[in-house]
Amino acid sequence: MTTHILLVEDNALLRRSLAFNLERAGYRVTTAVNAENALAFSHRDPPDLVLLDIGLPGMDGLDALPHFRDQVGAPVIFLTGRRRQLDEALGLELGADDYITKPFDENVLLARIKAVLRRAKRAAAPTAAPEETPLIVGDLVIDPAAHIVRLNQEIITLSPREFALLHALALDAGRVVSVDNILARVWGAEYEGQPQVVYVHIRWLREKLEKNPNQPQRIITVRGVGYRLQSGERS
Ligand code: CA
Numbered sequence: 001m002t003t004h005i006l007l008v009e010d011n012a013l014l015r016r017s018l019a020f021n022l023e024r025a026g027y028r029v030t031t032a033v034n035a036e037n038a039l040a041f042s043h044r045d046p047p048d049l050v051l052l053d054i055g056l057p058g059m060d061g062l063d064a065l066p067h068f069r070d071q072v073g074a075p076v077i078f079l080t081g082r083r084r085q086l087d088e089a090l091g092l093e094l095g096a097d098d099y100i101t102k103p104f105d106e107n108v109l110l111a112r113i114k115a116v117l118r119r120a121k122r123a124a125a126p127t128a129a130p131e132e133t134p135l136i137v138g139d140l141v142i143d144p145a146a147h148i149v150r151l152n153q154e155i156i157t158l159s160p161r162e163f164a165l166l167h168a169l170a171l172d173a174g175r176v177v178s179v180d181n182i183l184a185r186v187w188g189a190e191y192e193g194q195p196q197v198v199y200v201h202i203r204w205l206r207e208k209l210e211k212n213p214n215q216p217q218r219i220i221t222v223r224g225v226g227y228r229l230q231s232g233e234r235s
Contacts, residue, residue, distance in 0.1 A: 035061065038052075115189075139151060
């Protein structure tokens, strides 16, 4: 069955050229000029993935995201017009599956779409991989099966990406994991050369896990290399 992409974009020129290129890449594309129409279309013809512009007339993309999540259940990639919009979206931690800033290279977008669809498929497949075993690192318990992190018995709420990042560090607890390695494992090859997403998520993790995020005792920066999750007793 052809993968169905719903494109929500109010800029007519961008909407047409994107739809054209996505169809040429083999996708079935439906388009909407605003979030309200897009949600209505989604009920009749559910998409496999939503490309959602943030700056929309009426309900904006940030407000629309939870509706797509809860009612449609499809992964969402945000299209953002401005750097500030991207920061806002990241800051809200709404849990979009990816973000891309305009103007973007269409090949980059296609690669991101493929990666998000691949992840969505993997998440839907009920396989118990070896990495589903809970990891215990000092007073941290990371349980991938339940998607729960406990710190001294207390449950810490992490976004999916923060969770994946902490899990990657925990698999190599006590050893340095390079930023490139983290990017490849947690974000995928499409993010090669974009270390800033790692820096931002490390900061968020520290805010949730460290007593003093400015003097981390748990997630240690190894300058010029990467990060190390402290394994056992901390001084
Ligand atoms: Ca717009």
